[in-house]
Amino acid sequence: MNYDAVAVGKNDLAAGLSFLQDQAARAKFAWLSANLVRKSNLRPLFSASLIRRVGSLSVGIIGLTGHDGSMRFGENEDAVLLPWQEVLPDIVSDLAPRCDLLILLSNNVMNQNKEIAESFPDIHIIIQSTPRSGNSVPQLKNKSLIAQTGKQGKYLGWMLIDWQKSRTWGRAGATKELATKKHELDGINGRMSRIERREKKEDLPAHKSYQTLLASKDRLLSEIIFLENELHDLKESGQTPSTYENHFIALEVNLPDQPEVKKIVETTKLNVNQAGRSQADQSATSPARPELQLEKLAFTGWKRCATCHSPQTAFWENTAHASAYQSLTEQEQQFNLDCLPCHVTAEYKDIKISNDATVLLALPVQLQQVGCEVCHGPGKSHAASQDPADISRKPDTSICIRCHTSERDEEFYYDNDIERIACPASK
Ligand code: HEC
Ligand code: HEC
Ligand code: HEC
Ligand code: HEC
Incomplete structure (x- = not known):
């Protein structure tokens, strides 16, 4: 199907490393894993990453095998699986200056991928392959889009990307989101001042719903500041944000078996x-x-x-x-x-x-x-x-x-x- 690259997943190792290496040697596409490395010299067993030219763009692709601490290799296998924290910093800082678009194929679970997105704003897309079964539409976390298709090839994910020089995803909804949050904040301020009028000032620290409102207010304020900064930056830079369209295509059930x-x-x-x-x-x-x-x-x-x-x-x-x-x-x-x-x-x-x-x-x-x-x-x-x-x-x-x-x-x-x-x- 003209794949450019496939990340080595944890389950791909079920039949042993040498079996997978035999398969990889015969494949017509690259197998990537930045964190599956030789125990002896910490060099990747497959390629860690690659760069493809697509039109005028350089697209970097990194692979990560899922790491949850449960992976065990045989005594005579020269292999070890490292956590992403140990490998990503070097690879990202090497690739980011050389690529216009950086994609991570990650076999980690969603929470890990969100952490990765928080730590590496230079990764623009994270394509996830976790044991969860369904399609998951791209969601923006920090600067990265995280997306996944249903398992076992039952769906293909299709994303049409208009990648701009700004190298940031535009959030068409950001202005609307900001308005909603401000409205929510007004409501909270109103409720807080009603309590302030009713209660004595020294009683407020022990007032449960007042404290809950206070916590929500703090959270909303920081979200509003974040959104305002984001909108401000975009406006200042005069750059058009990048956009995407996303579809999932189901494998037709009436396709004949080969x-x-x-x-x-x-x-x-x-x-x-x-x-x-x-x-x-x-x-x-x-x-x-x-x-x-x-x-x-x-x-x-x-x-x-x-x-x-x-x-x-x-x-x-x-x-x-x-x-x-x-x-x-x-x-x-x-x-x-x-x-x-x-x-x-x-x-x-x-x-x-x-x-x-x-x-x-x-x-x-x-x-x-x-x-x-x-x-x-x-x-x-x-x-x-x-x-x-x-x-x-x-x-x-x-x-x-x-x-x-x-x-x-x-x-x-x-x-x-x-x-x-x-x-x-x-x-
Ligand atoms: C998550 C639970 C689950 C697992 C795992 C599971 N099954 Fe089933 N299986 C079901 C249910 C529920 C039905 C009844 C479905 C229905 O009534 O339409 C069923 C029905 C069947 C049937 C009879 C109906 C038919 O489709 O012909 C067969 C045969 C069968 N399963 C085989 C398997 C085999 C083989 C596996 C392992 C490869 C498997 N199942 C794994 C839950 C499961
Ligand atoms: C030695 C006899 C005996 C055996 C063995 C027995 N039951 Fe019962 N079970 C009863 C009696 C007696 C009642 C109460 C019947 C009634 O109230 O009409 C009952 C009631 C029930 C009820 C209805 C409970 C209710 O809240 O109305 C269920 C369900 C049930 N049994 C399931 C089981 C299952 C499952 C097993 C096997 C694991 C089992 N029984 C084994 C005697 C037995
Ligand atoms: C442990 C797994 C399991 C659980 C729990 C289970 N089922 Fe099933 N069910 C099956 C499997 C497997 C089949 C299909 C068996 C086959 O065809 O071989 C099935 C078949 C059926 C069928 C078709 C029955 C028939 O005779 O054609 C119905 C209806 C059904 N289940 C309803 C339920 C309902 C309702 C519940 C909950 C109260 C339930 N099942 C709980 C596994 C389960
Ligand atoms: C797939 C789920 C399922 C399985 C398997 C199942 N039951 Fe039930 N059973 C039910 C349901 C549902 C009811 C009805 C409960 C109700 O409506 O109150 C019931 C009711 C009963 C009752 C109470 C009848 C009455 O009204 O007094 C008994 C006794 C019982 N089951 C025994 C069994 C026994 C014995 C088996 C195995 C041979 C069995 N059940 C297998 C779902 C199941």
């Missing part, structure tokens, strides 16, 4: 399942996994509930929830940890069967469905007490949307869907 690509995807899925299967076999034969014995788990399994609730069980057995694990088996994906969390009984609100996800690979069969306890909560103590107070009756929408995410079930609508799975009344 047979060669489809084959690679299918094979990869089977390989992932096979890897999970061998992991499960190892778990089963390792003697010390008490967490896999039903008696020791938080969840007790649907068979236990069935002994007292046969009409509800008979109903549930006819819903797709009862065969959710079966659906994975049919696709040979029952050992894929990307699928299991939503197709088994292992989580309810903040109760998780284990913090070790590999437990899902070897669950007892009574938990290999979207079972009763997914909706009603762990029921061991209720099964013993038979007390309705020990179990939850009606699952609310937050329970459902953990699995019925917009990505997996675009048409999920609680009010309708609850009807289709609600167990029948006992009497």
